[in-house]
Amino acid sequence: MNKIKNLALVDDDEIFVFLTKMTIEESNIVDMVKVFRNGREAINFLNENSHDPTQLPEVILLDLSMPVMDGWQFLEEYIVLKPRIGKKIVIYIVSSSISPDDIQKAKNINEVTDYIIKPVTKEHLVEMLKNL
Amino acid sequence: MTNDELRLLFFEEADVLFSIYDKDLNCIDVNKATLKLFNLERDKLIGRNIRDVSPDSIASGRYEAYMNVIKTGKTLIIDELKAWSNNKEVCFRIKAFKLGNGLGIVSKNITDLETIIKQTVGELKVKVKNLDDANKSISEMIKVLSNQNTQLNDFCGIISHNLRGPLINLSILSDFIADCDDPDKRELMFSKIKPVVNNLNETFNNLVESLQIREEVGLLYEKVNFEELANKIIEKHRIEIELYNATIQFDFKAVECINYPKKYLDSILSNLISNALKYRANSRKPVIQVKTEMKGDKIVLKVIDNGSGIDLKKNGQHMFKMRKVFHDHPEAKGYGLFMTKTQVEAMEGEIFVESIPDLGSTFTIEFNPKNNIE
Numbered sequence: 001m002n003k004i005k006n007l008a009l010v011d012d013d014e015i016f017v018f019l020t021k022m023t024i025e026e027s028n029i030v031d032m033v034k035v036f037r038n039g040r041e042a043i044n045f046l047n048e049n050s051h052d053p054t055q056l057p058e059v060i061l062l063d064l065s066m067p068v069m070d071g072w073q074f075l076e077e078y079i080v081l082k083p084r085i086g087k088k089i090v091i092y093i094v095s096s097s098i099s100p101d102d103i104q105k106a107k108n109i110n111e112v113t114d115y116i117i118k119p120v121t122k123e124h125l126v127e128m129l130k131n132l
Numbered sequence: 133m134t135n136d137e138l139r140l141l142f143f144e145e146a147d148v149l150f151s152i153y154d155k156d157l158n159c160i161d162v163n164k165a166t167l168k169l170f171n172l173e174r175d176k177l178i179g180r181n182i183r184d185v186s187p188d189s190i191a192s193g194r195y196e197a198y199m200n201v202i203k204t205g206k207t208l209i210i211d212e213l214k215a216w217s218n219n220k221e222v223c224f225r226i227k228a229f230k231l232g233n234g235l236g237i238v239s240k241n242i243t244d245l246e247t248i249i250k251q252t253v254g255e256l257k258v259k260v261k262n263l264d265d266a267n268k269s270i271s272e273m274i275k276v277l278s279n280q281n282t283q284l285n286d287f288c289g290i291i292s293h294n295l296r297g298p299l300i301n302l303s304i305l306s307d308f309i310a311d312c313d314d315p316d317k318r319e320l321m322f323s324k325i326k327p328v329v330n331n332l333n334e335t336f337n338n339l340v341e342s343l344q345i346r347e348e349v350g351l352l353y354e355k356v357n358f359e360e361l362a363n364k365i366i367e368k369h370r371i372e373i374e375l376y377n378a379t380i381q382f383d384f385k386a387v388e389c390i391n392y393p394k395k396y397l398d399s400i401l402s403n404l405i406s407n408a409l410k411y412r413a414n415s416r417k418p419v420i421q422v423k424t425e426m427k428g429d430k431i432v433l434k435v436i437d438n439g440s441g442i443d444l445k446k447n448g449q450h451m452f453k454m455r456k457v458f459h460d461h462p463e464a465k466g467y468g469l470f471m472t473k474t475q476v477e478a479m480e481g482e483i484f485v486e487s488i489p490d491l492g493s494t495f496t497i498e499f500n501p502k503n504n505i506e
Contacts, residue, residue: 015301015328022308073446096296099289118300 039074
């Protein structure tokens with residue numbers, strides 16, 4: 001069966017991360033999950049591994065409100081970094097925010113494939129596979 | 133009476149001044165109203181030249197103008213002619229027209245009209261000023277409403293952002309527990325509930341407290357001495373100050389006291405000093421200045437530190453918001469400045485920050501003039 005080899009979860013909410021990892025495990029769709037507590041940790045990782053596609057995630061689940069560097073700030077830096085990354089990464093914004101402004105803002109960013117309102121379900125994961 | 137007799141009577145009795153002059157401007161006939169105005173008998177007026185009757189008719193140019201009417205046939209209207217009658221100044225509107233070989237003049241007394249106009253203008257001026265004042269009040273009200281609107285929007289944002297997160301987690305947890313057969317896993321799930329509920333509680337309590345702050349305002353003004361308060365706060369932070377080798381300098385010479393709820397000022401200044409200590413630069417001794425000054429009619433309080441600073445270009449818009457933290461500081465929870473801002477604004481003051489990363493920050497509070505000591 002097709003699987004996601006490498007998924008990155010960028011979120012500072014420990015409980016949410018714990019629960020989402022469980023959902024992912026039970027779905028059996030993802031091989032490896034990497035967790036980053038904020039945008040800065042995630043962008044640093046991408047930077048350091050920009051030449052090594054085996055380390056880079058195929059899918060990023062990105063929260064919006066995180067300390068140090070939030071989701072929007074991460075996306076700004078990702079857009080700058082993107083040309084140097086030798087791999088296509090599908091980015092989903094995963095947020096508790098139902099603000100139409102946030103949703104519209106996300107729509108206007110090319111690099112974002114979709115906006116998922118928490119929680120992340122098995123159905124979402126199956127959908128992600130299709131977009132790889 | 134015949135029509136002609138009626139016409140004569142009309143001429144005589146009209147309330148408007150009628151006078152008839154010949155081609156040399158000698159008076160031929162006048163009506164009662166004219167006689168009354170000049171306070172003259174008929175035989176004293178008839179036959180006399182207009183120069184004698186109205187001495188200023190030459191100097192004013194009217195004589196010439198009247199002669200011109202006779203010559204050209206073109207009617208002359210004088211909007212305002214002032215004259216003296218019975219020791220009172222009166223005002224006329226005059227129409228002079230060619231009549232036969234001579235001149236006919238109709239004069240309407242508009243003195244009352246003038247008075248009415250002056251009065252009306254006076255009243256209008258008062259009304260305009262009242263409208264201006266009302267306008268100003270409305271503008272101020274709009275500002276206040278606009279502020280409150282922003283606060284409400286912020287509040288809604290806080291509720292949806294900060295409360296939804298933990299609620300979603302609880303929702304997922306309860307779904308997992310419901311679907312879960314493994315008792316160990318269930319146990320694990322249950323244990324995750326408490327931290328989420330604590331999070332929810334804390335956010336909620338902070339929100340409620342901030343609401344209470346807005347409501348309590350106006351009840352607790354007292355005269356607060358800055359130096360006394362600052363010293364108390366220093367005592368509270370004595371251990372940290374000694375530990376970090378920090379220097380705290382006061383300068384309250386410009387403004388010594390303020391009319392303010394003491395517990396708010398305590399909370400505000402405590403938070404700013406505490407932050408200055410928390411976010412010190414590791415490479416140098418913390419030096420914190422606290423001073424007051426006057427800016428126009430407002431008391432200003434400044435807290436200046438030489439700490440790690442903030443990148444305002446990146447994070448400026450997140451300052452003072454709830455749970456927005458820029459540093460990886462373990463004690464940073466993101467409520468302090470939010471509370472401080474709530475307290476400052478509840479008292480109708482303003483708070484700003486200037487900062488340069490690695491150099492330090494300056495927090496400035498401008499109090500409302502109503503907090504000044506008389």
